[in-house]
Amino acid sequence: MHACCQHLLSRRALLRWTTLAPAVSLGLMPRAHAATTEALLLSCMDFRLMDDIERYMHARGLREKYDHIVLAGASLGAVTDRFPAWNKTFWDHLGLAIQLHQIERVIVIDHRDCGAYRMIVGEAHASSRASETAAHGVQLRRLREAIGERHRHLAVETLLMSLDGSIEVVG
Numbered sequence: 001m002h003a004c005c006q007h008l009l010s011r012r013a014l015l016r017w018t019t020l021a022p023a024v025s026l027g028l029m030p031r032a033h034a035a036t037t038e039a040l041l042l043s044c045m046d047f048r049l050m051d052d053i054e055r056y057m058h059a060r061g062l063r064e065k066y067d068h069i070v071l072a073g074a075s076l077g078a079v080t081d082r083f084p085a086w087n088k089t090f091w092d093h094l095g096l097a098i099q100l101h102q103i104e105r106v107i108v109i110d111h112r113d114c115g116a117y118r119m120i121v122g123e124a125h126a127s128s129r130a131s132e133t134a135a136h137g138v139q140l141r142r143l144r145e146a147i148g149e150r151h152r153h154l155a156v157e158t159l160l161m162s163l164d165g166s167i168e169v170v171g
């Protein structure tokens with residue numbers, strides 16, 4: 001290669017860099033380094049609560065700072081013996097969230113009047129508000145302990161959302 005061509009080439013590379021750099025800094029281009037984020041959220045698939053869940057996460061300052069996996073029943077979907085494929089999906093995605101984004105926390109949001117709980121645990125669990133809370137507590141604790149056994153460094157939050165979007169800590 002002629003010296004002048006090499007000069008042109010490096011000049012072109014420099015131009016390309018100076019053109020792209022502002023786009024990268026504005027977040028318009030993918031960054032070169034792997035992104036990290038704070039949390040993995042596990043929620044139920046129920047369509048009624050998607051906006052409430054997003055609102056809750058945003059109110060905590062976690063907008064665009066969490067991975068999100070959706071399983072029917074949330075904690076129940078991750079631990080139930082009835083659907084082993086769902087369990088595996090949860091663990092696989094938790095592993096990926098750790099590997100790809102170095103998450104430090106798992107936030108689990110179960111919800112009241114959950115169809116998956118009715119199907120798997122049974123209708124009777126929701127006969128009273130107290131028994132419904134207790135049923136969620138059992139599954140949320142199971143999942144918290146299972147996560148602790150596999151990934152001791154992770155913090156785990158176990159939450160229960162009502163249909164009005166309010167949240168309480170359970171489990």
Ligand SMILES: [Zn+2]
Binds near residue numbers: 045046072074
């Ligand atoms: Zn549900």
